[in-house]
Amino acid sequence: MTSGVVVTGLGAVTPLGVGAGVLHRRAVAGDSALAGGLGRCEDFRAADHLSRQQIRRTDRFARFALVAAAEALAQAGWTSGALPYPAERIACVVGCALGGTESFEAQRDVLRQQGAEFVSPLMVSSMMANAAASQLSLRFGFQGEALCVASACSSGTQAIGTGLMLLAAGAADAVLVGGAEASTSELVQAAFRNAGALSPTGDSVPFDRGRDGFLIGEGAGILLLETAAGAAARGAAVLGEVLGYGASADAHHLTAPDPTGVPAARAVGQALRAAGVAPREIGYVNAHGTGTVLNDQLECDALRLALGPALEGIPLSSTKSAIGHLFGAAGAVEAVATLQALRHATAPPTVGLREPDERLGRLNLIRHATPLAVPGTLPGRPAPRLVGLSTSFGFGGHNAALVLAASPA
Structure with missing residues (x-):
């Protein structure tokens, strides 16, 4: 039974x-x-998209979210001024792991150099993790539930899952969902480097035999979700569907994933069952793929548990080798990348992959842009569509997965 939620x-x-x-x-x-x-x-360039007041009152991560949301709403045709649904029926759910670290660090330096009286009163509203969701509701006048999902590197994916559940429960008619993050500072780098997660060589290549860690990225990904009935009623063009969502917790370790891969596999299995999709129907996997030795291995083990023998034939890649690890925004940006791959029937490669690690088992790892096989159209059946899987796994044992679908343009 699919969700009836469209993008x-x-x-x-x-x-x-x-x-x-x-x-x-x-x-x-x-x-x-x-x-x-x-x-x-x-x-x-924030000034190319936002007013001086918006820039002054927001952290970099919230600015990313505002610009990405404006693009999503424009594509959906929400630019005439009048909202297609009552404002109180439109929600915002934005994931963020670390919040406005840029604002915090800048004001910390002001405190040290100039004194407490010079610290900006806007610091709190800029640095709080819910600032992006708050700013989106303020900017676009959405009065439904507005919240932040903060679950480390699965925040963006779980924000999309939360939006899916709000629509399924009838609590909203449309939900702006996604994730945003801007934490590339020296302090954050030092913390992850000392935790042994960052690549010491500065060359992060997931699934490669020589992989040695991830690199930090920044950005935002935003999707507009509506019920299929609501989108049809207003004549909206449908870009894709969110068919299923699953999530679980490892309950194992502060940073290390469960070595069995069972909880992560459970999240993938939940998403498949919610979508009513069999492993053989998955046409592409956009993996969490951080590029750390341990996480890549355990992710592949979990996918093998969830997908079985079908995994060997499914094209699989990680976009983190092109943009870095976006923490709370990662899952949302990767959901956008997955839908784009399905819409254009072309999957992106894992950039720089040279020697796939044979210890990961047999995988169909993508090294160059790969056309995705589009199912044939049968008489009396709906137009063919491609189905993809996007996975996210975060520090603290957060596991999340989305099953997405789109008809190739």
Whole structure:
């Protein structure tokens, strides 16, 4: 039984550029925006998109969310001024793991150099993790539930799952969902480096035999979800569907994943069952794929538990080799990338993959842009669609998975 929830708008700000289309084109081309050990959104100029007041009152991560949301809403046709649903029936759910670290660190420096009286009263509203969700509701006038999901690196995926559940429960007619993060500072880098998670070589390649850790990126991914009936009633173009969602907790360790992979596999299995999709129907997997030795191994083990022998034939890649690890935004940006891959029937590669690690088992790892096989159309059946799986696994044992679908353009 599928969810009946459709995607009518996509937006993204990533190190590859501003726009969901840019993300797909450059990812498929095998471009990487990682430089100097970071994935920074160098092409993003806040003043090109936001007013001076909006910039002054927001942290960088919230600015990413505002711009990505504006793209998603414009694509959905929500630009005329009048909302297609009552304002109180439109919700915002945005994931964020670390919040406004840039604002916090800047004001910490002000405190040390100039004194407490010079600390900005706007610091709290800028740095709090719910700032992106709050800013979206303020900017667009949405008066339904507005909340932040903070579950480490699965925050963006769980935000989408939360939006799905709000629609399924009849608590909203539309939900703006996604994730945003901007935590590339030296302090955050030092913390992850000392935790042994960052690549010491500055060359992060998931699933490669020589992989040695991830690199930090920043950005935002936003999707507009509506019920299928609501989208049809207003004549909206449907970009894809959220068929199923699953989540679980390892209850194992503060940072290390459960070595059995069973809880992570359970989240994937839940998503498949909710979607009514069999493993053999999955046409593409956008893996969490951090590039750490342990996490890549355990993710592949979990996928094998959940998908069985079908895993060997499913094209699989990680976009983190192109944009870095976006923490709370990762799952949302990767959901956008997955839908774009399905819509264009072309999957992006894991950039830089040279020697796949044979210890991961037999996998169909993508090294170059790969056309996805589109099911044939049968008489009396709906138009063919591609189905994809996107996975996220976060520090603290958070596991989440989405089953997405789209008809190739």
